[in-house]
Amino acid sequence: MIKAHALTKRYGEKIAVQDLTFTVRPGAVTGFLGPNGAGKSTTMRLILGLDAPTSGSVSVNGKRYADHPAPLREVGAMLEARAIHPGRTAFHHLLALAATTGIPRRRVEEVIDIVGLGSVARKRAGAFSLGMGQRLGVAGALLGDPGTLILDEPVNGLDPEGIRWMRKLLRSLAAEGRTVLVSSHLMTEMAMTAEHLVVIGRGRLIADTTVGEFTRQAGAGTVVVRPWAGADAAHLRTLLAGPGVSVVSEERGALEVTGLPSERIGRIAADHAIALAELTPVQTSLEEAFMELTKNAVEYGAPQAAAGSAA
16 A cells, blocks of 8 residues: 655755645556646655655555565566666566565566566567567566556557556456556556546646546536427526536537436426437546646646637
8 A cells, every 4th residue: 555645845946746645555556647747757756765755755555665674575666667777688687686685586487477578588678679678667566576566657668469468467466456556648548447546737636536436527417418309409408507507509409418417407308398319428538537637737738829820
C-alpha cells in the first residue's frame, strides 16, 4: 500500500506537488493520470525516495522507501526503462541488480521468461528496440517479487501484442494482491486496465476514485431523449425544463438533457402520453472525462487560433 499525506515539493519558487493526499491500495491496478507538468514524475520520485519532500510524507507498506532493509523486495519500479548501460546484456543487467539484494540467479532467469526476452537475453541492451527496453525495465521491477509496483508509461513503444500482454500482466499482478500504480497518457488503455484512478493537475489532487465514478462525474448525467416521429418534442422540452436542468435540441429531433436522471425523464414523458424512441444515458469515455476534468489544470496547452484566422 502506498500512502501520501499532505505531500508537497518545491524546487526554488516552483511548486511541483502541493498538499497531495491519496492512497493506492492492493488488489487493483491504479492509474496515475495528469496533464504534462502535473507533477506525476515528481510524485513517483518522492515515493521512491529519489527526492525528499519539502513537507508532508509518503510511505510504502507503512515505511519510507529508504527504511526498508531490502527495497527491491518491497517495491519494484520503472521510471526510465532505458536507464541501462548499453554495453551490458539484458541478463547481466538484471544479474547486477539482483546481486545488490541477494536475489538468486534463478529469479533473473524467471523474470526474463515472464517478460518474453529469452531469445535476446544475451544481447547488449544498447541494441534493443524501445519495446524491448520497456520489457527489460519491467523485468527489473519484478526482480525482487515485490508486493508493490510503480511503473511509468510501461506500454510506451510496445506493439499491439505487447500492449495486450502488459495489460494482462498488470491485472494478474493486482489479482495476486499486489499494489500496482501505473502512469500513462494512453487513456484508452487505462480504461481497459485500471480499476481505480488518482488524477492530479498542477501538483494538486483532482480525483481519487474508480474509473466508473470518474467518467460519471464528467458526464454530469446527460441523457439523449428522442420522441417518436410526430410526438411533440417542443412540449416535452418545456416539461423537462426547470432549475438545474439543461435541455439542448440535437439533430433528428433528439433532446440532450442534463440534470435529470433517465428514470425521471421517462416518467414525465409517460405521464403526458409522449412516446419515446430513445432514452439513453450518455456514456462518457475516460479520455473525454480526463479532458473535461483537467481542462483548468493544463500547464502546457496548445495555442489557440486567433479569432478570424484562416482554418
